[in-house]
């Protein structure tokens with residue numbers, strides 16, 4: 725039996741830079757980094773929570789370095805800080821996609837998408853606070869009590 729490949733799929737198979745339906749495609753690695761940097765700059769400029777999470781994460785990592793945490797503990801801190809920032813970026817992307825799709829109209833599915841994206845940030849932020857407390861409190865207490 726002969727299978728026919730739809731023309732769109734043939735375009736897709738030609739490889740990089742030929743994605744169907746895209747206004748623009750990153751043609752090389754530097755261009756990809758540039759678009760990612762634009763996303764970071766947008767989140768930083770428009771999202772107060774993103775700026776706050778960046779400051780809190782920076783403080784936690786600085787404190788971890790000052791307290792001479794083990795490299796594996798610092799690694800866990802970096803991961804948790806990154807997880808919160810990544811989810812905030814995805815939350816921002818979800819908001820933009822919902823606004824693009826339906827604008828100022830109300831839709832129950834838009835609410836689900838936005839509430840779930842916000843909940844993902846909340847869960848990660850709560851976990852990161854708990855992890856920071858677990859890792860930073862004992863050595864900080866030692867410093868305070870031990871002088």
Ligand SMILES: Nc1ncnc2c1ncn2[C@@H]1O[C@H](COP(=O)(O)OP(=O)(O)OP(=O)(O)O)[C@@H](O)[C@H]1O
Nearest residue numbers: 815819826827828829830831832834835838839842
């Ligand atoms: N188009 C919509 N349809 C239905 N519900 C919406 C819509 N837009 C927003 N909402 C509801 O309003 C809530 C708040 O929306 P908002 O855009 O302020 O999101 P947010 O995550 O609080 O924003 P930010 O992260 O910028 O503080 C959403 O979580 C959702 O429940």
